[in-house]
Amino acid sequence: xxxxxxxxxxxxxxxxxxxxxxxxxxxxxxxxxxxxxxxxxxxxxxxxxxxxxxxxxxxxxxxxxxxxxxxxxxxxxxxxxxxxxxxxxxxxxxxxxxxxxxxxxxxxxxxxxxxxxxxxxxxxxxxxxxxxxxxxxxxxxxxxxxxxxxxxxxxxxxxxxxxxxxxxxxxxxxxxxxxxxxxxxxxxxxxxxxxxxxxxxxxxxxxxxxxxxxxxxxxxxxxxxxxxxxxxxxxxxxxxxxxxxxxxxxxxxxxxxxxxxxxxxxxxxxxxxxxxxxxxxxxxxxxxxxxxxxxxxxxxxxxxxxxxxxxxxxxxxx
Amino acid sequence: xxxxxxxxxxxxxxxxxxxxxxxxxxxxxxxxxxxxxxxxxxxxxxxxxxxxxxxxxxxxxxxxxxxxxxxxxxxxxxxxxxxxxxxxxxxxxxxxxxxxxxxxxxxxxxxxxxxxxxxxxxxxxxxxxxxxxxxxxxxxxxxxxxxxxxxxxxxxxxxxxxxxxxxxxxxxxxxxxxxxxxxxxxxxxxxxxxxxxxxxxxxxxxxxxxxxxxxxxxxxxxxxxxxxxxxxxxxxxxxxxxxxxxxxxxxxxxxxxxxxxxxxxxxxxxxxxxxxxxxxxxxxxxxxxxxxxxxxxxxxxxxxxxxxxxxxxxxxxxxxxxxxxxxxxxxxxxxxxxxxxxxxxxxxxxxxxxxxxxxxxxxxxxxxxxxxxxxxxxxxxxxxxxxxxxxxxxxxxxxxxxxxxxxxxxxxxxxxxxxxxxxxxxxxxxxxxxxxxxxxxxxxxxxxxxxxxxxxxxxxxxxxxxxxxxxxxxxxxxxxxxxxxxxxxxxxxxxxxxxxxxxxxxxx
Numbered sequence: 001x002x003x004x005x006x007x008x009x010x011x012x013x014x015x016x017x018x019x020x021x022x023x024x025x026x027x028x029x030x031x032x033x034x035x036x037x038x039x040x041x042x043x044x045x046x047x048x049x050x051x052x053x054x055x056x057x058x059x060x061x062x063x064x065x066x067x068x069x070x071x072x073x074x075x076x077x078x079x080x081x082x083x084x085x086x087x088x089x090x091x092x093x094x095x096x097x098x099x100x101x102x103x104x105x106x107x108x109x110x111x112x113x114x115x116x117x118x119x120x121x122x123x124x125x126x127x128x129x130x131x132x133x134x135x136x137x138x139x140x141x142x143x144x145x146x147x148x149x150x151x152x153x154x155x156x157x158x159x160x161x162x163x164x165x166x167x168x169x170x171x172x173x174x175x176x177x178x179x180x181x182x183x184x185x186x187x188x189x190x191x192x193x194x195x196x197x198x199x200x201x202x203x204x205x206x207x208x209x210x211x212x213x214x215x216x217x218x219x220x221x222x223x224x225x226x227x228x229x230x231x232x233x234x235x236x237x238x239x240x241x242x243x244x245x246x247x248x249x250x251x252x253x254x255x256x257x258x259x260x261x262x263x264x265x266x267x268x269x270x271x272x273x274x275x276x277x278x279x280x281x282x283x284x285x286x287x288x289x290x291x292x293x294x295x296x297x298x299x300x301x302x303x304x305x306x307x308x309x310x311x312x313x314x315x316x317x318x
Numbered sequence: 319x320x321x322x323x324x325x326x327x328x329x330x331x332x333x334x335x336x337x338x339x340x341x342x343x344x345x346x347x348x349x350x351x352x353x354x355x356x357x358x359x360x361x362x363x364x365x366x367x368x369x370x371x372x373x374x375x376x377x378x379x380x381x382x383x384x385x386x387x388x389x390x391x392x393x394x395x396x397x398x399x400x401x402x403x404x405x406x407x408x409x410x411x412x413x414x415x416x417x418x419x420x421x422x423x424x425x426x427x428x429x430x431x432x433x434x435x436x437x438x439x440x441x442x443x444x445x446x447x448x449x450x451x452x453x454x455x456x457x458x459x460x461x462x463x464x465x466x467x468x469x470x471x472x473x474x475x476x477x478x479x480x481x482x483x484x485x486x487x488x489x490x491x492x493x494x495x496x497x498x499x500x501x502x503x504x505x506x507x508x509x510x511x512x513x514x515x516x517x518x519x520x521x522x523x524x525x526x527x528x529x530x531x532x533x534x535x536x537x538x539x540x541x542x543x544x545x546x547x548x549x550x551x552x553x554x555x556x557x558x559x560x561x562x563x564x565x566x567x568x569x570x571x572x573x574x575x576x577x578x579x580x581x582x583x584x585x586x587x588x589x590x591x592x593x594x595x596x597x598x599x600x601x602x603x604x605x606x607x608x609x610x611x612x613x614x615x616x617x618x619x620x621x622x623x624x625x626x627x628x629x630x631x632x633x634x635x636x637x638x639x640x641x642x643x644x645x646x647x648x649x650x651x652x653x654x655x656x657x658x659x660x661x662x663x664x665x666x667x668x669x670x671x672x673x674x675x676x677x678x679x680x681x682x683x684x685x686x687x688x689x690x691x692x693x694x695x696x697x698x699x700x701x702x703x704x705x706x707x708x709x710x711x712x713x714x715x716x717x718x719x720x721x722x723x724x725x726x727x728x729x730x731x732x733x734x735x736x737x738x739x740x741x742x743x744x745x746x747x748x749x750x751x752x753x754x755x756x757x758x759x760x761x762x763x764x765x766x767x768x769x770x771x772x773x774x775x776x777x778x779x780x781x782x783x784x785x786x787x788x789x790x791x792x793x794x795x796x797x798x799x800x801x802x803x804x805x806x807x808x809x810x811x812x813x814x815x816x817x818x819x820x821x822x823x824x825x826x
Contacts, residue, residue, distance in 0.1 A: 198682055201674055205662075208669065209683045
């Protein structure tokens with residue numbers, strides 16, 4: 001009797017284990033396959049490369065995770081990234097000191113995000129529509145602002161954020177790592193994090209429990225805008241060029257990372273650990289397609305199929 | 319009556335023998351036997367967690383059984399899934415209705431079996447509506463099958479579900495708490511419908527927490543406790559107290575323990591609250607240590623009074639005074655900071671975070687007191703949760719249990735704990751014991767009584783008259799957005815309250 005019971009308990013534990021870490025298993029499987037297919041995959045240079053390439057999506061995905069946890073969505077991240085980075089680059093070229101220009105860019109990102117937050121919380125516009133609108137407007141503003149031309153040749157101290165490194169570690173990885181840690185702390189340890197989960201779980205109960213629902217919504221969208229701006233600076237620094245067409249389609253990579261990482265689009269369930277693995281999975285996939293010389297024309301198809309497979313594998317064990 | 323009795327034949331329609339089922343860590347059913355005769359209304363009672371729902375889920379193919387046999391019309395059957403159960407003639411009317419709100423009545427009744435037109439993918443609408451009308455007429459229900467479900471009342475939706483069950487030629491209908499969202503009048507018409515189904519030889523398994531209902535409608539009653547069968551007998555052979563005793567396995571002291579507390583100073587006064595048709599000028603006082611019962615029919619505006627005081631809905635007119643001072647309450651946060659707590663009527667939709675742990679559910683409202691510079695101190699949260707788990711005897715394996723997995727009574731205690739942790743001056747309880755079992759109910763009443771003794775002013779809304787009568791010091795009755803009657807504990811009787819609530823008494 002007792003042995004039967006423990007057996008059953010163990011089976012349940014496995015199930016919980018898979019639900020929580022299934023995506024990790026998918027990720028490791030993908031790494032295993034790639035390391036067998038290409039001997040360049042598991043080299044130090046390549047690993048740093050993957051991490052660096054995942055960092056921009058990772059930074060955006062942290063904000064996206066919080067928005068999605070409140071049962072929202074932010075489609076404007078890529079466009080905000082473009083608008084803030086051309087504005088910042090322009091200010092730099094006009095001779096504004098680097099810290100000041102960066103602060104302005106980040107504040108602009110936060111303000112844009114806050115604007116969609118206001119639309120969602122005060123005017124009750126569905127997040128999909130509100131951020132879709134902001135995406136179109138921001139992208140348009142970025143194009144008009146620059147007349148469609150990229151802004152290049154920026155101060156070296158600005159480029160450091162995207163192109164520099166501390167010791168052997170490139171700056172983008174360090175920035176993304178810090179953002180993940182801070183995001184994790186907010187979600188797991190602070191009042192705000194509790195409120196974000198509560199709001200996503202049951203908005204009506206959240207309001208009746210005295211949570212300032214509007215403030216929480218405002219925060220997550222502002223944070224998402226802020227992080228998009230930050231990701232934009234990393235990107236601009238790395239390329240030493242701010243392009244009004246930058247960040248095109250980044251919203252999909254960020255949403256994919258969050259959802260592959262197990263955060264529910266219905267809100268209230270999930271977290272940043274999953275998003276981290278999700279972002280890495282997408283990064284490794286991009287990298288693998290490169291290493292294996294898959295034609296760029298086929299890249300989207302293969303990428304979509306592998307993501308679907310990873311999700312399927314993880315639902316199957318769930 | 320004698321004629322009705324005769325219809326209940328002795329033909330055994332369904333026999334469940336030695337049914338057992340266990341979930342990880344719990345034995346939900348232990349060797350349960352259940353016998354249903356043709357043309358009887360069979361009450362199934364027991365506290366939450368007694369196994370009623372599990373037993374019915376096995377019968378309707380939602381859950382597989384671990385062991386035991388099911389014999390339907392003399393033949394052993396293996397019920398694979400809900401669809402299979404339906405085809406075997408077993409249908410369920412769920413506690414939470416499962417009709418699709420955006421489709422019409424007819425579409426819902428014929429869902430999945432729409433008659434086809436000359437092409438196999440075209441629906442023959444005329445035929446569909448004619449067939450569904452026939453099913454509705456068989457129930458004597460006057461609903462146009464072309465009406466969208468969203469325009470129907472809860473009671474009417476239930477009728478549609480029953481019509482749907484009949485369209486499957488059901489001879490067993492399981493009704494899981496069908497009366498919990500109905501008004502007295504609707505319950506009466508549901509009951510007469512159930513009686514007419516019985517005359518047609520259909521057997522009904524009726525699950526309810528309200529023993530009054532059980533005694534007024536069923537022919538036989540089966541009592542479960544802790545997953546085991548306690549007894550099954552004709553209803554005429556038992557008394558209410560005996561059934562309660564069988565359910566809880568112990569004698570309940572008094573069903574509604576209430577010590578009278580001397581009336582003290584006024585804590586809350588509301589004056590002339592107005593908001594559309596829902597509130598047409600409501601005024602009353604609430605005193606320290608008082609339990610004020612707010613009775614009235616569903617839709618009389620009781621909940622709106624509560625929501626207005628709690629700042630959940632804006633007021634058009636009127637004022638609220640707390641301890642004599644005029645206050646403006648524009649949001650739940652402001653109400654909370656003034657020391658008001660509110661337990662909403664629908665705990666799952668409005669109160670709980672089902673996917674979050676018990677500790678978070680208790681701590682969420684008072685989180686600022688459990689944190690430092692916005693960072694939660696987990697040790698404090700844990701202490702708080704453990705404290706209330708012990709104090710309110712919340713039955714849970716641990717404090718990180720997801721609230722989704724707790725029983726209804728336990729969930730209600732969790733929301734109570736949330737408010738108690740803030741030490742409120744005024745506590746508004748909207749249907750505090752709806753849909754929870756007898757044992758937990760008594761415990762919640764005891765907690766309320768204890769709070770009143772400590773000086774908390776309690777405004778309790780309840781649709782259950784025995785509860786209003788048993789718990790309250792004073793009773794207000796609402797009708798169409800106004801308070802139409804006030805009674806002291808001594809004056810109040812069920813008849814007088816009902817008369818007021820139905821608008822029968824002159825405005826007094």
